Amino acid sequence: MAPVEKLELEREVSCPADKFYEFMKKDAAQLPQILPEYYKSCELLHGDGKSVGTIRLWKYTLGGPEVLVAKETIKSIDDRNKTVTYSIFEGDLKRMYKSFDIVLEVVPKGSNGSLVKGHIVYEKEHEDHPHPHPYLELFKNVANTLDSHLRKA
Secondary structure: OOOEEEEEEEEEEOOOHHHHHHHHHHOHHHHHHHOOOOEEEEEEEEOOOOOOOOEEEEEEOOOOOOOEEEEEEEEEEEOOOOEEEEEEEEEHHHHOEEEEEEEEEEEEOHHHOEEEEEEEEEEEOOOOOOOOHHHHHHHHHHHHHHHHHHHHO
16 A cells, blocks of 8 residues: 655745735636646536635646646635645546645745745555656646736736
8 A cells, every 4th residue: 555645845936925825715717827838727516616615627738738637626725824725536647646635835925925835645546656746847837827927917
């Protein structure tokens, strides 16, 4: 049985923490318009799109031609700590991982923007499956592009 593992990435952004966090909590479905090279579509299947229990169907790429599918739910929201946990429960990732959660945390840095932290908590379906490092690269691209987009808005 494979152990639960964790990958982490931090990105400093210029955008205020509240603005970045509120976007990811309430408006993440807009990512296909902001990053069409990665996100092809986002379909709301259940809920209001911004609260625990929301279910969305994402079509995305990892920078290549293959379009992947993931069905996610918002597992938890912690406004005090500016943290949202998304859980992938169906789709391409489930072929390699028994569990796959993405934890987004946004930490204020005073007047100097924020620190955006991404944690991927996963359990491989089989020991020989790869670690999901390409998703850290996707996270980095999302943080950088979203920072620029939110500062312009």
